[in-house]
Structure formats: C-alpha cells, structure tokens
Amino acid sequence: MKKVPGLVLRAAKVGGILAAHALLFATTAAGRRLRRLRGSPTTGGGLSDGERWAVMLSRLGPSFIKIGQLVSTRRDMLPPEVTGPLARLTDAAPPPQLRRVRRAVERAYAGQTWPFGEFTWEPVACGSIATVHWAVTRDGRQVAVKVRRPGIRSVMDRDFTLISAMMGALGRVPKLRRMPFRAMHDQVGSAILRQLDFPAEAAALTELRTNLAEMGNVRVPAPVPELCRPNIVVMEYIDGLRRFEPHQLNADTRRQVARAVLTAVYEMLFVDGVVHCDLHPGNLYVDGRGGLVMLDAGFVVRLPDDVRRSFADFFLNMSMGDGATCAQIMIESVPRLDDTSDVAGFRAGLSHLVVQAHGAKSGQFDLALFAGRLFELQRSHGIFPAPEFAFPLLSLLVIEGMIKHFDDGVDFQAEAVPVLRRRNMPRERAMTPRRRGVQEAA
Incomplete structure (x- = not known):
C-alpha cells in the first residue's frame, strides 16, 4: 500500500517539472516572458536551450539523466550547443548530500576494521547512478570507490513503473498495437x-578484463573483491587518464583510437556476447600510451548465444551487401509470427535497405537512420525479432556519434569483418520446428 502514494508523488513531480520546462521551451508569449524574467543568452545571462535540457533532466533524476547521457553521444546529429551541456551529465551530475554518502559507506563496512588509510569524501566523479571517490587501502593500494546513490533504487523503480504505464498506453493505440512495447520495456528497462x-x-x-586482455590496447580496472559490497564497487585506480575528446589528440591517434573502440565493441558483441550499452565519453578514457580505458561496467548485458550468433551473422551479411540473408536471419529470430505478419514484404524491404547501406563510410552510413528504417519495416510488416536485438543496436548507436567525431572516414562495416572471420563463426543456428515453419511460410 505504501508504493502507490510514492508513485503518485513521483508522477506529480515528474509532471510538474516537465510542465514547467515545457513553458520555458515554448515559443509562446508566456514562454518568452518567462525566459526574459529568468535571463536569456540574448540579455547577457541565463541558459541556452542545451543547458535548459541538462537542468531539466538533472531535476527529473537518474533515469532521465541516463537518457541525456545517451543523447549527448550523438554529436553527428545534434548541434554542440545541445550535446555539450548534456555531455557534462556523464560525470558531473548533481552530487547527493555527502553526509548521506558517508553514512552509506560507513554502514557498508560496519563491524570490521575500516579498510582505508585515506578516503576523499568529495567525489572525483559524480554520475547519475553513483559517486566515485579516491581512496588508499590500508595496505597502500590506490583505489576508486564507486558508491551507489542513497535512495536511488526507489526513485528508479517508480520511474520505470511510470514508463511501463506509458508503454502500455502506447500499445493500445490502434496503429501501434503490433509494436512489442511491453517486451521492449521489460528487456531494456x-x-x-x-x-x-x-x-x-x-x-x-572481471569478465571484460578477461575477454579483452588479448587486445593489448584496452584496459579495464580490476575490482577488489574483498572490499566490494552490495552498494559499493572498489576497483584499482588508474592515474594519468585523458578525457576522450578528439581535440586533445592528433589525427593519427584519433584514427587509432576510433578503430580500437570499434574493434573492442565488435569483440564484445560478436565473440563474447557481452554488450556494453554505455560507452559514452564519461566511461571511456585514453591513457598515456594512447590505449583505451573503460572505467564502468554497470550497463552490461549478456546476449543469449543464439542471439549473439544471429546478430553477428546479420552484421557480416550486411557488410557484404547480402540483404536477402539479412532478412532471413531476422525472420528466423522472430519469437512468433501471426496472420498479420508480411514476411515477403519485410524480406523485400530489408533487402533493399541493406543494399543501400552496403559499403558506406562512417560519414555516409547513418546507423540511427538505418535503425529507424529497420524499426519502421518491422512495425509496418509485423516482424519483431527477439527483444535482445535492441542491446547490440543500442551499443552501436551510442558509439557511432563518438566515432564519427573522431574519424569520419572509418568504415563501420569493413572494420567488423576481420573480427567475424578471424573468430570463424559459421551459422550454426539449430533448425527448430518454428524456424522450419518460418522458412516454409517464406
């Protein structure tokens, strides 16, 4: 019974913040008057539109800050006056009260000897989920201590209950009834x-460190298991890092870094089935040798092996311009076909889309546009693959804008082929009765 009042209060707060900022963004006379009262860039003070978005998302809380972080990576699609302020949300979210953080850490190690010789309570980074603190263990190791924000679980639970209700409402719209909103929410949420x-x-x-070790130019901090707690991750502290920004690197290093990021992501997607969906500049750094450092593994999803193989096969055939095979792979992954599913129409549409995308360079190939057209084909033909397919696409969408910002000549599709072929990943999907039925229907 306690959950409903809390949910109602959260809904009222979210609605109030959205309404207030909608007026600030409005082009009406009231909106212009309110912006003048609050100060605008044209009057020598106040906030730009991008900064207003960042303020609004910060006020809405961690679930919405995460949305802003993902949007900030699309510098190829949005102007810098929007992505710049949003990018600062990656590690500069408003900090919680330090007394609450301190109380949470002290409770986590209550009943034992305090394990740190030094601990900096002022965070060195502050994200939407946690704060990060520099510390030294009693045996002299420098560590980063990631502390979950106190009270964040109840807030995010309520946010996703609200989002679930919105998804349910969308699913009742006649033109959208075939869209798997509920399944998408269950998977992504x-x-x-x-x-x-x-x-x-x-x-x-630990898993990422093991999987990426042989690459040599990717570092992942090692956790310190004996100091980790349910609300705390303690890991090695890596010093001397530079922000993942292209203007700080020369042209050769930018190209090297862009390809290293793609190779690492492809290794995770196609070989290991471990999808990192949050590789924004707040989680990626460059060390003194030009190598990559991944500092966060919170938004990591493990793909079922059949989904991993299907997505790898899809990408390989897309890189070769084989639209027919791409369509068949996606059709075979559909959990359920019904009388409204237009298999032939989907096959023809996706084949055409893949041929259009074949061989495009980063500056020409637009994954967001490709994904949007793919989703439209799915909706219009009633073909919806396994919801887990959303995670590899999300991972690639997050890094695409960043890669384009570093090197607009990199070939996304060609860079994947060596990983796919070197690992010798043949199509080994079992021919289940459902798949035989799909082939026969097709």
Whole structure:
C-alpha cells in the first residue's frame, strides 16, 4: 500500500517539472516572458536551450539523466550547443548530500576494521547512478570507490513503473498495437535497473578484463573483491587518464583510437556476447600510451548465444551487401509470427535497405537512420525479432556519434569483418520446428 502514494508523488513531480520546462521551451508569449524574467543568452545571462535540457533532466533524476547521457553521444546529429551541456551529465551530475554518502559507506563496512588509510569524501566523479571517490587501502593500494546513490533504487523503480504505464498506453493505440512495447520495456528497462546491482558490475569488470586482455590496447580496472559490497564497487585506480575528446589528440591517434573502440565493441558483441550499452565519453578514457580505458561496467548485458550468433551473422551479411540473408536471419529470430505478419514484404524491404547501406563510410552510413528504417519495416510488416536485438543496436548507436567525431572516414562495416572471420563463426543456428515453419511460410 505504501508504493502507490510514492508513485503518485513521483508522477506529480515528474509532471510538474516537465510542465514547467515545457513553458520555458515554448515559443509562446508566456514562454518568452518567462525566459526574459529568468535571463536569456540574448540579455547577457541565463541558459541556452542545451543547458535548459541538462537542468531539466538533472531535476527529473537518474533515469532521465541516463537518457541525456545517451543523447549527448550523438554529436553527428545534434548541434554542440545541445550535446555539450548534456555531455557534462556523464560525470558531473548533481552530487547527493555527502553526509548521506558517508553514512552509506560507513554502514557498508560496519563491524570490521575500516579498510582505508585515506578516503576523499568529495567525489572525483559524480554520475547519475553513483559517486566515485579516491581512496588508499590500508595496505597502500590506490583505489576508486564507486558508491551507489542513497535512495536511488526507489526513485528508479517508480520511474520505470511510470514508463511501463506509458508503454502500455502506447500499445493500445490502434496503429501501434503490433509494436512489442511491453517486451521492449521489460528487456531494456530491466537492463537499466541492473545498473543498481553492484555485485553484478564487479563481476562484469572481471569478465571484460578477461575477454579483452588479448587486445593489448584496452584496459579495464580490476575490482577488489574483498572490499566490494552490495552498494559499493572498489576497483584499482588508474592515474594519468585523458578525457576522450578528439581535440586533445592528433589525427593519427584519433584514427587509432576510433578503430580500437570499434574493434573492442565488435569483440564484445560478436565473440563474447557481452554488450556494453554505455560507452559514452564519461566511461571511456585514453591513457598515456594512447590505449583505451573503460572505467564502468554497470550497463552490461549478456546476449543469449543464439542471439549473439544471429546478430553477428546479420552484421557480416550486411557488410557484404547480402540483404536477402539479412532478412532471413531476422525472420528466423522472430519469437512468433501471426496472420498479420508480411514476411515477403519485410524480406523485400530489408533487402533493399541493406543494399543501400552496403559499403558506406562512417560519414555516409547513418546507423540511427538505418535503425529507424529497420524499426519502421518491422512495425509496418509485423516482424519483431527477439527483444535482445535492441542491446547490440543500442551499443552501436551510442558509439557511432563518438566515432564519427573522431574519424569520419572509418568504415563501420569493413572494420567488423576481420573480427567475424578471424573468430570463424559459421551459422550454426539449430533448425527448430518454428524456424522450419518460418522458412516454409517464406
């Protein structure tokens, strides 16, 4: 019974913030008057539109800050006056009260000897999910201590209950009834909420370190298991890092970094089935040798092996311009076909889309546009693949804008082929009765 009043209060707060900022953004006379009262850039003070977006998302809380972080990576699609302020949300979210952070950390280690010789309570980074603090263990190791924001779980639970209700309402719109909003929310929403599972993040750090070790130019900090707690991840502190910004690197290093990011992402997607959906500049750094450093593993999803193989096969055939095979792969992954599913129409539409995208360079190939057209084909023909397909696409969408900002000549599709072929990943999908039925229907 306590959850309903809390949810109602959260809904009222979100609605109030959205309404207030809608007026600030409005082009009406009232909106212009309110902006003048608050100060505008044309009068020598106040906030730009991008800064207003950042303020609004910050006030809405961690779930919405995460949306702003993802949007900020699309510098190829949005102007810098929008992406710049949003990018600052990656590690400069408003900090919680330090007394609450201190109380949470002290409770986590209550009943034992305090494990730190030094601890800096002022955070060195402050994200939407956690604050990060520099510390030194009693045996002299420098560590980064990631502390989950106190009270964040209840807020995010309520946010995703509200989003679930919105998805349900959209699913009742006649033209949208075939869209799997509920399944998408269950998959993506639960994955975002898993960022609150710090033991899972510590395990993901270890897994990423193992999987990417042979690359040589990618570093992932090692967790310190004996100091990790349900709301705290302690990991090695890596010093001397530079922000992941192209203007700080020469042209050769930019190209090297762009290709290293793509190779690492492709290794995770196509070989390991571990999808990092949050590789924004707040989680990626460059060390003194030009190598990559991934500092966060909160938004990491493990793909079922059949989905991993299907997505790898899709990408390989897309890089070769084989639209027919891409369509067949996606059709085979559909959990359920019904009388309204237009298999032939989807096959023809996707084949054409893949041929159009074949061989495009980064500056020409637009993954966001490709994904948008793919989703429209799915909606219009009633073909909806496994919801887990959303995660590899999300991972690639997050890094695409960043890669284009570093090197607009990189070929997204060609860079994937060596990873796919070197790992010798043949199509080994079992021919289940459902898949045989799909082939026969097609």
